[in-house]
Amino acid sequence: MLKIENLHATVDGKEILKGLELEVPAGEVHAVMGPNGSGKSTLAYVLAGRPGYAVTAGRISFQGQDLLALSPEERARAGVFLGFQYPVEIPGVNNVYLLKAAINAARKQRGEPEVDAFEFLTLVREKMRLMRMDESMLSRGVNEGFSGGEKKRNEILQMLVLEPRLAVLDETDSGLDIDALKIVAHGVNTLRAPQRSLVLVTHYQRLLEHIVPDRVHVLVNGRIVRSGDRTLALELERRGYDWLIGEAA
Amino acid sequence: MSSAVTEQIRKEYGAVHAALPASVIEPARRAEAIERLCAQGLPATREENWRYTNLRVLEHARFAPVETQSQAVPPLPEALPGFVRYVFVDGLLRSGAAGSHPGLTVRSLRTPGPSSSAAWGPCPDVPEARLALLNEAFATDALLIEAHANAAPAAIELVFAASAGAQAGASYPRVHVVLEAGAELTVLERHMGAPETASLVNSAVRADVGENAHLTHYRLQQCAPRTAWFDTLTAQLAAQARYHLLTVGTGALTARSTVHVRLAGAGAELALSAAALADRQQSHDMYALSEHVAPNTRTTETFRGIASGRARVAFNGKIAVRERAGGSDSRQSLRGLLDGPEAEVDLRPQLEIYTDEIRCSHGATAGKLDQNMLFYLLSRGIAPQTAQHLLKWAFLEDVVARIECAELRRQIERDLASQMSAAATLKELL
Numbered sequence A: 001m002l003k004i005e006n007l008h009a010t011v012d013g014k015e016i017l018k019g020l021e022l023e024v025p026a027g028e029v030h031a032v033m034g035p036n037g038s039g040k041s042t043l044a045y046v047l048a049g050r051p052g053y054a055v056t057a058g059r060i061s062f063q064g065q066d067l068l069a070l071s072p073e074e075r076a077r078a079g080v081f082l083g084f085q086y087p088v089e090i091p092g093v094n095n096v097y098l099l100k101a102a103i104n105a106a107r108k109q110r111g112e113p114e115v116d117a118f119e120f121l122t123l124v125r126e127k128m129r130l131m132r133m134d135e136s137m138l139s140r141g142v143n144e145g146f147s148g149g150e151k152k153r154n155e156i157l158q159m160l161v162l163e164p165r166l167a168v169l170d171e172t173d174s175g176l177d178i179d180a181l182k183i184v185a186h187g188v189n190t191l192r193a194p195q196r197s198l199v200l201v202t203h204y205q206r207l208l209e210h211i212v213p214d215r216v217h218v219l220v221n222g223r224i225v226r227s228g229d230r231t232l233a234l235e236l237e238r239r240g241y242d243w244l245i246g247e248a249a
Numbered sequence B: 001m002s003s004a005v006t007e008q009i010r011k012e013y014g015a016v017h018a019a020l021p022a023s024v025i026e027p028a029r030r031a032e033a034i035e036r037l038c039a040q041g042l043p044a045t046r047e048e049n050w051r052y053t054n055l056r057v058l059e060h061a062r063f064a065p066v067e068t069q070s071q072a073v074p075p076l077p078e079a080l081p082g083f084v085r086y087v088f089v090d091g092l093l094r095s096g097a098a099g100s101h102p103g104l105t106v107r108s109l110r111t112p113g114p115s116s117s118a119a120w121g122p123c124p125d126v127p128e129a130r131l132a133l134l135n136e137a138f139a140t141d142a143l144l145i146e147a148h149a150n151a152a153p154a155a156i157e158l159v160f161a162a163s164a165g166a167q168a169g170a171s172y173p174r175v176h177v178v179l180e181a182g183a184e185l186t187v188l189e190r191h192m193g194a195p196e197t198a199s200l201v202n203s204a205v206r207a208d209v210g211e212n213a214h215l216t217h218y219r220l221q222q223c224a225p226r227t228a229w230f231d232t233l234t235a236q237l238a239a240q241a242r243y244h245l246l247t248v249g250t251g252a253l254t255a256r257s258t259v260h261v262r263l264a265g266a267g268a269e270l271a272l273s274a275a276a277l278a279d280r281q282q283s284h285d286m287y288a289l290s291e292h293v294a295p296n297t298r299t300t301e302t303f304r305g306i307a308s309g310r311a312r313v314a315f316n317g318k319i320a321v322r323e324r325a326g327g328s329d330s331r332q333s334l335r336g337l338l339d340g341p342e343a344e345v346d347l348r349p350q351l352e353i354y355t356d357e358i359r360c361s362h363g364a365t366a367g368k369l370d371q372n373m374l375f376y377l378l379s380r381g382i383a384p385q386t387a388q389h390l391l392k393w394a395f396l397e398d399v400v401a402r403i404e405c406a407e408l409r410r411q412i413e414r415d416l417a418s419q420m421s422a423a424a425t426l427k428e429l430l
């Protein structure tokens, strides 16, 4: 599904990713963990194609195609979804419009007709129930005045409605209380499927108790320094990151 | 240069003054207006409150009122439910519902009639009001709208259309709105014109809002692309009066609106919301003075302007709080969006305070589209152009959403979308 080789990326001329390697097969959930500032969000943004994040070397292939050759909107339409660490508020653009425009953009790409209005609302309502979100949120501006937890749930709602091939969730667990965490985790789990891959970027292993990953990778100083099964997350919980930072240096 | 223009004005006035209707404005007052205007000279860009106005268009203008009346009326927008429509072509009332609306008197002063209780005195002697003198000298018609004490709410639409024949001169829309105590009125003013019209439009509007009265005033400037539109609006608010003024400007080559609202009675409230959308070589400039004279008065001012292409958008909002206006409150939120390297936005919030114990909050920012918002939309698969349209749309919504009449709001939204060439990308919203 996703194969990253020797990825080097700079932000404002500063190299943040320094030869990152990562492979996520279809149907698997991988966690990327690491200390603050290690480059996790940078990786997520590079995957989504954010301007200002320059790839200076390396390759990213997604479903066999060159992801780096695609613009951000083309990546999204091809099935890449980024759940933002800090979802953006867009007053004046309402949530339901965004959802519909996003769905239709992907459908158009696939040569399908626009979504039927009734079908669309039924789908959105169902997913909102799953995320325990109030329907009144639909008519509000995108993330406008949402609490931190509501914003994260809204990211997952969008993901559920869009049904991406590859979802990269950047610290979706941060700022969530335990109940909200369970709701979010449940939402994510409903999307696990053989033809879909998930990358969970997280700082703590708390989320991984609810969304059990197939693999865990540790990102330190712009590189994956260790990979393992879910027990690696538990080890990190116990020992912190310092021992790996030492090794990476 | 300016004196050459005033000479031209004097000459044209000399040629037509005998034919100007005395019932609209008495000859002596017209002559006085010309004298005052020529003595003061036309506004110049070196004056601080005219800095951003494109005044060059006045150098080649014809000032005498348009004579042709044979031209067809340009296509009018769909009528709005509940509004009684009056249509002016080249400044003259062409059609309007005759007869009476309960509690309301509407009449053209071209036909002599009983004098109104509320007189429209001469222009105030302030440099910003000079172009109203030009209107006073040349006006060929004036509409008087009186909402009587405690009358039921009513809504009136005024369409000022410039015909294709208007190249040959200027037109002078003139309206006096009077709300007696407790009256409630909505006035919608549209300024528009046949596409090929390159005329000068110079309007003067006065509003007197009585005690406890409530005036909602929508103004749409949708003039033809080569029109020069100048406008002077003065309003006086009595105690507890509420004035909601909402303007949306998309048209004209050059548009300048001068607004002066006096909050003269205790507890009077002004809500001024303005949106401007300018592209190509357009220049949209608004100067708004809100003068707090009485205690516990309140101003809420919102401006959103977008300049694309080589356009310029300017908003100069001055709030003056006089000595006796203790306990007053003012909020100003001015924002501009620069859409392109050659566009220009000038925002000027000014606060002049002569008393203590007042509250005010002011903010003015001009910048480009928010890149975080833009990327968020792209990351959801939305095309870059649609995303840009959407964000511009959302930017103007701060003003547009305040339009209470849903039908009117939709009309304006459609107009804004078509001005942005976004009617196709935003069709889901229209």
Ligand SMILES: Nc1ncnc2c1ncn2[C@@H]1O[C@H](COP(=O)(O)OP(=O)(O)O)[C@@H](O)[C@H]1O
Residues within 6 Å of the ligand: A011, A012, A014, A016, A034, A035, A036, A037, A038, A039, A040, A041, A042, A043
């Ligand atoms: N816009 C930026 N300009 C300069 N440096 C940045 C920018 N964004 C992130 N960085 C730097 O890149 C490094 C990695 O950041 P980030 O990817 O956000 O880390 P993480 O998500 O792992 O906490 C940090 O040192 C951070 O300071």
Ligand SMILES: [Mg+2]
Residues within 6 Å of the ligand: A040, A041, A042, A085, A170, A171
């Ligand atoms: Mg991060």
